[in-house]
Amino acid sequence: MQKKYQTNTIKTGNEILSVDQSDGVVNCSYKNIETGEEFKTSSKYLLACDGANSTIRKLNNVKLKSLDADETWMVVDGYTKSKFDCFTDIDAIQYCNPSRPTTIIQGVDDCFRFEIAFMPGDTVDEIQKEEVFRKYIDQWIGDNEVEFSRTAVYSFHAADAVKWQNENIFLLGDAAHQMPPFMGQGMNSGCRDAENILWKINGVLNGLYSPKILDTYQSERRPHVARITRGAIKMGGIINAKSKFKAFIRNALLRTQSYLRGKENIFPVLNGNRLGPGVHKMPKIKNVSIERYYFNEINVRLHDGRIMSTDYVLEKNFGIILNNFEGNKNISEDNLELLKKHNFKIINVTHNYNHSNYEGYIACEETHKDLQIYCKKFGCSGVILRPDKYIFDLFNFDKSDSLETIINNVLFNIREKIEFN
Numbered sequence: 001m002q003k004k005y006q007t008n009t010i011k012t013g014n015e016i017l018s019v020d021q022s023d024g025v026v027n028c029s030y031k032n033i034e035t036g037e038e039f040k041t042s043s044k045y046l047l048a049c050d051g052a053n054s055t056i057r058k059l060n061n062v063k064l065k066s067l068d069a070d071e072t073w074m075v076v077d078g079y080t081k082s083k084f085d086c087f088t089d090i091d092a093i094q095y096c097n098p099s100r101p102t103t104i105i106q107g108v109d110d111c112f113r114f115e116i117a118f119m120p121g122d123t124v125d126e127i128q129k130e131e132v133f134r135k136y137i138d139q140w141i142g143d144n145e146v147e148f149s150r151t152a153v154y155s156f157h158a159a160d161a162v163k164w165q166n167e168n169i170f171l172l173g174d175a176a177h178q179m180p181p182f183m184g185q186g187m188n189s190g191c192r193d194a195e196n197i198l199w200k201i202n203g204v205l206n207g208l209y210s211p212k213i214l215d216t217y218q219s220e221r222r223p224h225v226a227r228i229t230r231g232a233i234k235m236g237g238i239i240n241a242k243s244k245f246k247a248f249i250r251n252a253l254l255r256t257q258s259y260l261r262g263k264e265n266i267f268p269v270l271n272g273n274r275l276g277p278g279v280h281k282m283p284k285i286k287n288v289s290i291e292r293y294y295f296n297e298i299n300v301r302l303h304d305g306r307i308m309s310t311d312y313v314l315e316k317n318f319g320i321i322l323n324n325f326e327g328n329k330n331i332s333e334d335n336l337e338l339l340k341k342h343n344f345k346i347i348n349v350t351h352n353y354n355h356s357n358y359e360g361y362i363a364c365e366e367t368h369k370d371l372q373i374y375c376k377k378f379g380c381s382g383v384i385l386r387p388d389k390y391i392f393d394l395f396n397f398d399k400s401d402s403l404e405t406i407i408n409n410v411l412f413n414i415r416e417k418i419e420f421n
């Protein structure tokens with residue numbers, strides 16, 4: 001990363017000791033753990049990604065609200081020469097056995113992970129002995145040769161920091177929120193935090209937006225994470241039913257639900273989960289599929305024949321995606337200046353590779369019909385994407401519209417939510 005972004009300096013083996021801020025500057029002191037030598041540094045913003053026990057959260061006196069869903073599990077990681085038989089069609093199994101709930105995960109390069117629930121009577125030392133834990137997982141391993149690389153006992157928490165921002169200091173990842181791992185969303189949520197704050201800070205530092213936009217980090221992310229955390233707790237409850245009676249009721253309910261709604265829809269918590277109030281015009285739609293709010297990249301073929309995903313083409317910029325726009329592509333000088341200043345990219349999925357006078361206009365063809373299907377599903381002909389690929393808004397254009405008209409409408413729409421400098 002340091003090689004790619006030459007402006008970054010990564011210092012490992014150092015510990016933050018103190019943090020304070022005055023006049024819009026954050027000052028930190030830290031020490032080298034090996035030598036004990038102490039240093040000071042200052043910056044405009046500080047992103048606290050220092051994990052569940054965040055020193056920076058504590059130094060800022062931010063309380064962590066527990067959601068009372070603590071669970072103890074043991075993790076066993078290892079390698080195998082060939083995939084376990086249970087992974088023929090799938091790569092993860094939640095074995096909801098009331099006498100020992102277990103998660104089995106196929107990783108990359110034939111590595112595997114077992115997560116084994118702690119049961120009454122288990123002890124941290126005893127359960128980590130191979131002769132003890134093997135009897136819980138042998139049925140999945142079968143005759144495969146395995147090498148165990150690590151065991152660890154974790155207590156999973158669900159918690160939420162009551163404040164994610166203190167002036168120029170922002171909490172991200174586990175420092176801001178923790179959830180049980182039953183939906184695999186802890187790290188994912190931390191990555192979404194980072195994607196959310198980075199384009200906003202980048203825009204403020206480059207003089208594009210008013211610093212007010214930074215207040216939308218917490219307002220957008222906190223409700224989003226809260227819903228996923230509730231879902232992970234609920235999912236944990238389903239997986240973790242440790243009484244035979246509860247497990248019987250659960251199985252009956254799940255089988256009925258699966259029969260009525262189909263296997264895919266048993267736990268659609270990511271569906272309908274939009275960002276909280278902020279820089280977007282996402283309508284509240286119950287249970288709408290996730291891509292209404294978050295745009296899944298599609299593959300496009302550029303004029304020179306290269307195939308790329310829309311994420312790759314757009315990079316970390318605002319994007320306007322047009323489904324088969326064929327009108328006049330000339331853009332006025334004023335709009336050209338604004339689009340260029342804000343690094344907008346316009347992707348037109350079309351059979352017509354004609355150019356526009358805007359250098360950020362990219363004509364391309366779809367490799368599949370994903371955009372057509374998307375636009376049909378949500379009744380739109382264009383999508384406005386934020387740099388973090390969340391959808392700012394969907395819109396429609398008429399056949400008679402010019403690109404200039406579309407851009408005017410899009411910019412008007414965006415400026416209702418962001419103050420452009």
Ligand SMILES: Cc1cc2nc3c(=O)[nH]c(=O)nc-3n(C[C@H](O)[C@H](O)[C@H](O)COP(=O)(O)OP(=O)(O)OC[C@H]3O[C@@H](n4cnc5c(N)ncnc54)[C@H](O)[C@@H]3O)c2cc1C
Nearest residue numbers: 014015016049050051055173174181184185186187188190
């Ligand atoms: C068993 C298990 C399974 C999981 N499975 C999944 C999954 O499938 N999918 C998923 O998305 N998530 C999963 N998670 C959750 C995921 O691991 C965490 O959400 C994620 O690691 C949090 O990342 P983070 O960067 O916020 O914090 P951390 O990974 O905890 O990193 C914090 C860093 O800050 C450093 N640090 C702390 N204090 C200081 C200080 N004072 N000074 C300097 N540095 C400091 C630490 O050394 C550490 O490097 C799982 C978690 C567990 C325990």
